[in-house]
Amino acid sequence: MKVPFVDLKKLHDPIRNEIDDAISSVVDRNAYIKQKDLQMFEEEMAGWLGAKAVTGTSCGTCSLQLALEALGIGSNDEVITAVNTAIPTGEAITASGANVVFADIKPGTFTLDPASVHNAITSHTKAIIPVHLYGFPVPMNEILNIASEYNLYVIEDVAQAQGAAYHGKKAGTFGILSCFSFFPSKNLGAFGDGGAVAGMDSELINRTAMLANHGRKEKYVHEFEGYNYRLDNLQAAVLRVKLKYLDQWNRKRRAAAALYDEGLSETDEVITPVPPENCESVYHLYVIRIPDRDSLAAFLKEKGIATGLHYPRPLHLQPAYARLGLGSGCFPEAEKAAQEILSLPMFPDISPEQTGFVCRTIKEYYKNVRK
Numbered sequence: 001m002k003v004p005f006v007d008l009k010k011l012h013d014p015i016r017n018e019i020d021d022a023i024s025s026v027v028d029r030n031a032y033i034k035q036k037d038l039q040m041f042e043e044e045m046a047g048w049l050g051a052k053a054v055t056g057t058s059c060g061t062c063s064l065q066l067a068l069e070a071l072g073i074g075s076n077d078e079v080i081t082a083v084n085t086a087i088p089t090g091e092a093i094t095a096s097g098a099n100v101v102f103a104d105i106k107p108g109t110f111t112l113d114p115a116s117v118h119n120a121i122t123s124h125t126k127a128i129i130p131v132h133l134y135g136f137p138v139p140m141n142e143i144l145n146i147a148s149e150y151n152l153y154v155i156e157d158v159a160q161a162q163g164a165a166y167h168g169k170k171a172g173t174f175g176i177l178s179c180f181s182f183f184p185s186k187n188l189g190a191f192g193d194g195g196a197v198a199g200m201d202s203e204l205i206n207r208t209a210m211l212a213n214h215g216r217k218e219k220y221v222h223e224f225e226g227y228n229y230r231l232d233n234l235q236a237a238v239l240r241v242k243l244k245y246l247d248q249w250n251r252k253r254r255a256a257a258a259l260y261d262e263g264l265s266e267t268d269e270v271i272t273p274v275p276p277e278n279c280e281s282v283y284h285l286y287v288i289r290i291p292d293r294d295s296l297a298a299f300l301k302e303k304g305i306a307t308g309l310h311y312p313r314p315l316h317l318q319p320a321y322a323r324l325g326l327g328s329g330c331f332p333e334a335e336k337a338a339q340e341i342l343s344l345p346m347f348p349d350i351s352p353e354q355t356g357f358v359c360r361t362i363k364e365y366y367k368n369v370r371k
């Protein structure tokens with residue numbers, strides 16, 4: 001049996017007609033930029049999320065940069081984020097002109113450690129970007145408390161957690177702004193790049209939308225310089241179709257995660273992911289922790305099972321951030337996690353046969369291969 005890491009064809013096949021119709025309609029109308037499909041998607045996404053307003057953008061990285069700039073964050077400012085995130089979170093901070101400040105993750109979790117955030121605050125700190133990694137929401141209360149104590153903005157990175165909830169409230173409704181990615185393999189993915197910024201303050205979302213569209217509201221009036229960071233209407237038309245299925249797909253991801261949890265429960269070497277208290281995960285990824293990650297990954301590959309690493313090097317150890325002068329040992333929890341993590345195949349339509357095969361193969365490895 002072959003188990004791919006992600007199977008987008010299996011996801012799209014049952015709704016292929018709906019998607020094809022949506023695409024044809026856009027082509028028939030020549031409706032490519034800033035058209036009604038985009039406006040409707042923004043409204044529908046705001047309704048689904050429980051946000052006041054949403055503006056589409058061209059990617060998650062752009063969403064983060066736009067959010068920072070819409071809040072007036074730039075040079076001489078510092079923004080704190082988790083060191084185990086995907087590089088776009090760091091890149092966006094740098095692109096805004098601000099300085100990236102990394103913080104460690106809480107032991108036993110994959111998300112920001114409030115104590116480490118606390119230690120990283122200086123008089124230049126303007127914002128914290130908690131990253132809801134792997135589909136696990138960050139326990140937001142602690143982060144929000146720190147932010148209010150030091151008068152900092154909270155911008156959520158929800159790229160990997162569309163639909164995750166903390167105390168029953170969706171990730172992306174806690175910060176002043178929240179940033180989404182619609183990279184194709186995300187829980188809600190476009191047919192290419194895409195993103196969105198959501199918020200409770202319509203004025204701020206309007207400013208974000210203007211920044212994403214050359215600083216304008218009206219066609220020929222540019223109130224300031226911005227960017228071309230718009231979400232294509234064609235992508236919005238696809239996303240409108242897919243948004244209707246997102247909750248159902250997230251439920252299927254949770255069911256698959258439960259099968260993994262159960263199938264791996266008797267393998268002592270494997271630590272399965274447990275959502276922190278009051279957190280509901282949408283399992284963008286199913287990430288286990290094991291002591292001998294590389295050899296297990298190689299064994300699974302031999303057996304036809306694809307795996308991933310998210311991410312093998314915390315950002316402070318990437319050449320891109322050598323300028324920060326932070327070496328090994330600066331963020332011990334994230335560094336330890338990076339050595340131990342392995343992402344197993346995860347997608348809404350992964351079958352019980354496939355998750356069962358993955359679990360059996362991992363058991364076989366620990367029983368017979370690595371005795």
Ligand SMILES: Cc1ncc(COP(=O)(O)O)c(C=O)c1O
Nearest residue numbers: 059060061086088089159181183
């Ligand atoms: C945590 C996180 N933040 C930001 C991004 C950036 O999203 P995009 O690839 O759409 O720019 C990603 C996606 O890779 C991500 O995983």
